[in-house]
Amino acid sequence: MSKMEHGSYKDQSASTFSLAEDHTLANALRFTLNQDPRVSVCGYSIPHPSEARVNIRVQTTGDPAKEVLKDSCQDLMMICQHVRSTFDQAVADFKNNNGSESE
Amino acid sequence: MPKVPLWDLPELPQNQLPLHLQLQKTRVSCNNDAPTNTENVTYSGAYAALGVDNSLRLDEFRNNFKVKVIKLNEEDMEFDLIGIDASIANAFRRILISELPTMAIEKVLVANSSSVVQDEVLAHRLGLIPIKVDPRLFDYMSENDVPNEKNSIVFKLHVKCERKSGERLTVYSHDLEWLPSGSEYVLPTENSSESKPKTYTSFTSSQVSLPEFANNPITVTPGIIISKLAPGQEIELEAHAVKGVGKTHAKWSPVATAWYRMLPEVVLLQDIEDEDAQKLVNKCPVNVFDIEDMGKGVKRATVARPRACTLCRECIREPGWEEKVALRRVKDHFIFTIESTGALPPEVLFTEAVKILEDKCESVITELS
Numbered sequence: 001m002s003k004m005e006h007g008s009y010k011d012q013s014a015s016t017f018s019l020a021e022d023h024t025l026a027n028a029l030r031f032t033l034n035q036d037p038r039v040s041v042c043g044y045s046i047p048h049p050s051e052a053r054v055n056i057r058v059q060t061t062g063d064p065a066k067e068v069l070k071d072s073c074q075d076l077m078m079i080c081q082h083v084r085s086t087f088d089q090a091v092a093d094f095k096n097n098n099g100s101e102s103e
Numbered sequence: 104m105p106k107v108p109l110w111d112l113p114e115l116p117q118n119q120l121p122l123h124l125q126l127q128k129t130r131v132s133c134n135n136d137a138p139t140n141t142e143n144v145t146y147s148g149a150y151a152a153l154g155v156d157n158s159l160r161l162d163e164f165r166n167n168f169k170v171k172v173i174k175l176n177e178e179d180m181e182f183d184l185i186g187i188d189a190s191i192a193n194a195f196r197r198i199l200i201s202e203l204p205t206m207a208i209e210k211v212l213v214a215n216s217s218s219v220v221q222d223e224v225l226a227h228r229l230g231l232i233p234i235k236v237d238p239r240l241f242d243y244m245s246e247n248d249v250p251n252e253k254n255s256i257v258f259k260l261h262v263k264c265e266r267k268s269g270e271r272l273t274v275y276s277h278d279l280e281w282l283p284s285g286s287e288y289v290l291p292t293e294n295s296s297e298s299k300p301k302t303y304t305s306f307t308s309s310q311v312s313l314p315e316f317a318n319n320p321i322t323v324t325p326g327i328i329i330s331k332l333a334p335g336q337e338i339e340l341e342a343h344a345v346k347g348v349g350k351t352h353a354k355w356s357p358v359a360t361a362w363y364r365m366l367p368e369v370v371l372l373q374d375i376e377d378e379d380a381q382k383l384v385n386k387c388p389v390n391v392f393d394i395e396d397m398g399k400g401v402k403r404a405t406v407a408r409p410r411a412c413t414l415c416r417e418c419i420r421e422p423g424w425e426e427k428v429a430l431r432r433v434k435d436h437f438i439f440t441i442e443s444t445g446a447l448p449p450e451v452l453f454t455e456a457v458k459i460l461e462d463k464c465e466s467v468i469t470e471l472s
Binding site (some may be wrong): 005017019021022023024025027028029030031032034036037039043046066070073074075076077078079080082083084086087088089090091093094095097 | 143145146147148155157158159161164165168169170172175182184187188190191193194195197198202343449453454457458460461463465466467469470471472
């Protein structure tokens with residue numbers, strides 16, 4: 001199974017999510033999660049280096065951890081989209097000026 | 104920066120950190136003994152006691168984030184990413200190296216090889232040759248797939264060093280010849296009655312008939328030495344390239360390397376004049392400092408090229424100089440460099456890398472829903 005959520009039905013504010021990912025996504029997600037005011041504690045671990053799996057722990061101030069994680073993914077996606085459009089614009093500008101106009 | 108007692112601090116403007124905390128948050132201090140403040144403060148409530156919000160505000164990110172292209176050609180690219188966290192910049196770097204697909208030689212069918220280079224070494228060398236083709240035009244070949252024109256590229260290599268030449272022959276990567284119709288080697292079969300003999304690939308049509316390759320034959324990076332042949336030696340083989348990613352094997356990595364460094368910041372904490380100024384200029388091996396003529400015979404040191412600073416700390420090594428010069432790194436300013444191997448131009452590689460991170464986020468969202 002590629003995704004698992006370990007948590008309690010009674011208290012959904014704390015969960016561990018087990019994903020088939022690595023540092024690339026987990027570290028970026030930890031950043032966006034930590035930046036969310038609803039998150040009280042969050043971190044991730046890779047149980048074994050030769051297994052493509054990462055456990056992301058999310059504890060919130062009350063909101064369901066799953067929703068907060070989903071919002072953090074959304075935030076990261078928005079950041080990426082903005083990076084991409086800004087980058088494309090910068091490259092287009094550079095090509096137009098052919099590098100002659102440097103700040 | 105010296106510590107300021109709490110009662111000496113000015114009235115705090117809302118949502119602004121006092122200067123010493125601002126410095127700790129945004130700069131790495133490269134001191135004589137060791138760097139300090141190397142961590143990133145990411146917790147949203149880190150400065151709650153000061154009434155400062157440290158959470159992510161997307162509109163603020165959008166206003167502050169900047170990209171500056173410094174250098175761009177077909178192979179290399181250098182650009183600045185300003186106003187982004189290291190975790191995200193690092194995600195881009197990791198994806199560039201290990202998760203962007205390219206085409207690379209995976210199978211080598213050796214018909215004849217009498218050179219001194221062993222077959223397995225030869226196959227490994229062939230695998231590392233960059234193939235100049237857009238990998239987005241191809242599919243991955245899974246375990247049960249047969250090689251066809253959608254997932255394979257076939258090259259032929261047939262070189263012979265004539266005995267009468269008396270000279271050794273160097274085999275280069277550009278001796279590889281693209282076979283758009285697939286393998287020419289016939290599969291050994293028991294019933295020879297079949298009308299058309301089967302080869303090691305099953306191309307339904309020639310790749311030349313595809314619009315992408317019609318006037319654009321697939322080539323490899325020329326000039327790479329594959330082997331050397333003595334008179335009488337010969338290599339005859341077929342090399343089959345497939346699509347893959349760098350984390351399976353580095354031969355599929357689309358970049359020679361991709362890296363970033365944080366922007367160095369050199370600050371003169373006090374005026375450095377005359378003799379000391381000359382000393383400072385001489386200390387620096389990469390010429391960060393210049394001397395400015397202030398008039399009346401006064402010469403003052405200035406920081407002219409902070410980007411060149413390698414943070415070797417030679418300028419603050421001698422006792423007393425750490426009070427005069429501060430070396431720092433800007434935590435959210437990354438000088439990003441991409442060296443492409445030739446399959447795709449570097450700017451396309453970066454855009455593709457960002458797209459892959461977006462896809463990862465999207466797949467997590469769908470899995471959680």
